Amino acid sequence: MPAYLVIGNGIAGINALEAIRSLDPRSPLTLIAEEDFPPYSRPLISLVLEGALPPERLPIRPPDFYRRLGVRALVGQRVVELDPKAARVRTDRGEQVAYDRLLIASGAHPRTVEAPGHQLAGIFCLRTQAQVQAMRAHLPGVKRAVVLGGGLVGFKAAYALLRQGIAVTMLIRSPHPLSQQVDPEAGALIRRELERHGLEVRVGVEVSAFLGSKAVEAVELSDGERLACQMVVVGKGVRPAVDFLPPEAVRTDSGILVDQHLQTSLEGVYAAGDVAQARDLVRGQPWVNAIWPVAAEQGMIAGANLAGRPVVYRGSLGRNVIRIFTLDLMTAGLVNPPRQDDYQVLTHRDPRRGTYRRLVLHRQRLVGMVLLGRVEQGGVLLALIQRGLPLEVDPQRLLEPTFNFASLLP
Amino acid sequence: MKKVIIHPERCVGCLQCMLACAVAHSASRNLVGALQEEPRPRPRIHVGVTPSGRGFPNRCRHCDPAPCMAACLPGAIFRDPTTATVLIDPDRCIACASCAMACPFGVLRFHPTFQAPPGKEVAVKCDNCDQRQAQGLPPACVEACLTRALTFEEPDQALKRQTDRISRLVLEAVPYAEDLPASLSLLRALKQATAEMNRR
Numbered sequence: 001m002p003a004y005l006v007i008g009n010g011i012a013g014i015n016a017l018e019a020i021r022s023l024d025p026r027s028p029l030t031l032i033a034e035e036d037f038p039p040y041s042r043p044l045i046s047l048v049l050e051g052a053l054p055p056e057r058l059p060i061r062p063p064d065f066y067r068r069l070g071v072r073a074l075v076g077q078r079v080v081e082l083d084p085k086a087a088r089v090r091t092d093r094g095e096q097v098a099y100d101r102l103l104i105a106s107g108a109h110p111r112t113v114e115a116p117g118h119q120l121a122g123i124f125c126l127r128t129q130a131q132v133q134a135m136r137a138h139l140p141g142v143k144r145a146v147v148l149g150g151g152l153v154g155f156k157a158a159y160a161l162l163r164q165g166i167a168v169t170m171l172i173r174s175p176h177p178l179s180q181q182v183d184p185e186a187g188a189l190i191r192r193e194l195e196r197h198g199l200e201v202r203v204g205v206e207v208s209a210f211l212g213s214k215a216v217e218a219v220e221l222s223d224g225e226r227l228a229c230q231m232v233v234v235g236k237g238v239r240p241a242v243d244f245l246p247p248e249a250v251r252t253d254s255g256i257l258v259d260q261h262l263q264t265s266l267e268g269v270y271a272a273g274d275v276a277q278a279r280d281l282v283r284g285q286p287w288v289n290a291i292w293p294v295a296a297e298q299g300m301i302a303g304a305n306l307a308g309r310p311v312v313y314r315g316s317l318g319r320n321v322i323r324i325f326t327l328d329l330m331t332a333g334l335v336n337p338p339r340q341d342d343y344q345v346l347t348h349r350d351p352r353r354g355t356y357r358r359l360v361l362h363r364q365r366l367v368g369m370v371l372l373g374r375v376e377q378g379g380v381l382l383a384l385i386q387r388g389l390p391l392e393v394d395p396q397r398l399l400e401p402t403f404n405f406a407s408l409l410p
Numbered sequence: 411m412k413k414v415i416i417h418p419e420r421c422v423g424c425l426q427c428m429l430a431c432a433v434a435h436s437a438s439r440n441l442v443g444a445l446q447e448e449p450r451p452r453p454r455i456h457v458g459v460t461p462s463g464r465g466f467p468n469r470c471r472h473c474d475p476a477p478c479m480a481a482c483l484p485g486a487i488f489r490d491p492t493t494a495t496v497l498i499d500p501d502r503c504i505a506c507a508s509c510a511m512a513c514p515f516g517v518l519r520f521h522p523t524f525q526a527p528p529g530k531e532v533a534v535k536c537d538n539c540d541q542r543q544a545q546g547l548p549p550a551c552v553e554a555c556l557t558r559a560l561t562f563e564e565p566d567q568a569l570k571r572q573t574d575r576i577s578r579l580v581l582e583a584v585p586y587a588e589d590l591p592a593s594l595s596l597l598r599a600l601k602q603a604t605a606e607m608n609r610r
């Protein structure tokens with residue numbers, strides 16, 4: 001009977017626990033997880049910040065989940081050391097746990113900003129439900145907030161605050177938010193929609209200091225200007241949570257590198273979710289796609305492999321669907337392809353319907369898309385990207401606002 | 411278990427299934443009442459037009475495993491353990507459209523329904539008419555389809571019928587070889603005679 005150990009109770013860890021138990025009902029199965037809140041939906045925390053969802057709606061598994069599954073759950077403990085030779089981990093409470101097979105599903109930690117004054121109250125990252133609770137407690141009295149970064153999380157934080165009538169200034173490097181997810185034309189449309197609702201965007205400036213006595217009262221920008229604000233949200237991206245790994249113990253790049261069974265360079269040690277770097281379906285190289293559906297899928301597949309059923313992971317694909325006030329956005333794959341002849345970009349604008357579509361093709365294969373407005377059929381396009389086969393229909397058809405599954409048939 | 415099976419070669423694009431579906435998913439469950447309801451009842455089966463101009467009735471396949479279920483952020487999508495139907499809880503749904511991104515068939519729509527909290531837009535798709543089925547009725551789309559482009563039957567049976575049909579087509583197109591050994595032609599004659607008797 002192998003002893004299983006899972007680190008992390010995000011969606012990757014939770015799905016892995018379930019997959020392991022569905023194949024192996026009896027072997028000892030241990031979970032170590034830093035957050036002691038019941039397993040919850042991380043993407044929903046920005047809705048809690050917005051006040052659109054009560055925190056008690058965050059959990060996605062029942063309170064007795066671990067017991068029912070027969071999992072020894074060490075929650076509220078952090079793994080501080082992994083000894084691959086002894087096949088054992090140690091937690092911050094001194095607990096030692098040995099394993100035969102290990103899954104690292106520790107996710108990612110937000111990057112922080114180390115400018116002077118960064119320890120002032122009112123400066124937050126948005127990653128855990130505990131952080132959101134602290135933000136909610138700080139909200140009364142906040143009239144203006146500054147959001148650092150325009151990636152997915154910076155964007156979501158800004159959106160949640162705007163929805164509550166708080167003025168938001170966003171500091172970003174590229175001219176529009178979500179620059180990793182969309183092309184410049186869609187980005188401009190998104191920026192305009194956000195500005196219509198009170199967002200102020202500042203491009204090309206950084207924070208040089210946070211000012212205030214106890215709580216933040218202003219930020220000082222790299223161009224010398226001061227912006228008064230009562231809250232700061234840092235959305236500078238994430239880094240894989242691998243602090244407990246001894247250097248050189250496993251092969252890493254931007255995440256822990258895994259093979260097609262999600263096994264790391266160490267035999268019997270697997271990785272899944274935001275912490276893992278698997279092959280990207282359209283880039284053809286290892287890539288971290290730190291999104292929910294990828295973490296969910298990798299967790300299930302890693303769990304099966306841990307339990308001895310060899311399942312191949314075909315690869316990950318970056319994708320997002322976001323509703324921005326009255327604008328819907330769906331993006332996937334390579335949206336800003338390298339400047340090379342064998343890429344083809346098709347666009348379609350329909351001002352009457354308020355839609356914009358951009359498709360990226362590589363040698364007759366669909367490899368990327370941006371849809372603004374009318375996103376319901378986006379899953380059909382996404383399936384074409386995931387399938388990776390040459391298109392059998394005229395790609396112009398895929399751009400039409402009336403495109404649907406039947407358009408792919410004879 | 412019986413399933414709705416689509417026979418696109420029989421679809422004439424009359425949209426009767428869509429109408430019946432909208433009515434079946436209204437509060438009043440009849441056409442006159444449905445027309446006056448707010449929010450307006452809408453279909454969960456969608457007849458698309460293929461490039462050659464033919465109709466294709468598109469509905470949820472209730473896949474297993476279901477990609478929408480794994481993608482749903484708040485866990486609003488679940489499978490009814492008794493009917494195997496994939497359902498959406500309108501109270502949990504946050505209309506994030508993650509399911510639409512995961513569905514390779516494009517069957518999800520977003521709008522208010524009489525079952526959802528008032529004024530809330532939610533993800534909506536086919537529910538196999540589980541309520542009608544509980545009363546012994548077939549799904550509304552099947553009942554409405556006059557050309558039998560939608561049937562409600564055991565998948566095994568439907569598959570067997572299709573296999574037989576294709577074998578027949580092939581055999582009609584490709585006659586038996588002439589140079590088979592005599593023993594085989596005897597066997598063939600026997601089989602033909604049995605088939606002939608079965609048909610009577």
Ligand SMILES: Cc1cc2nc3c(=O)[nH]c(=O)nc-3n(C[C@H](O)[C@H](O)[C@H](O)COP(=O)(O)OP(=O)(O)OC[C@H]3O[C@@H](n4cnc5c(N)ncnc54)[C@H](O)[C@@H]3O)c2cc1C
Nearest residue numbers: 008010011012034042043078079106107273274290291292
């Ligand atoms: C505000 C916000 C909005 C988002 N919105 C979307 C969205 O709309 N769509 C989408 O696809 N994705 C979204 N994401 C991303 C998505 O939430 C993540 O991709 C997903 O949660 C990753 O799951 P995971 O299981 O890999 O890691 P995590 O959810 O990060 O879980 C890892 C767990 O491991 C624990 N852990 C870490 N280190 C240790 C240790 N040493 N010892 C013990 N435990 C440890 C952590 O505390 C954490 O609980 C969003 C993320 C955020 C923050």
Ligand code: SF4
Nearest residue numbers: 482503504506507509
């Ligand atoms: S729209 Fe509703 S059902 Fe669909 S994924 Fe989002 S929450 Fe789940």
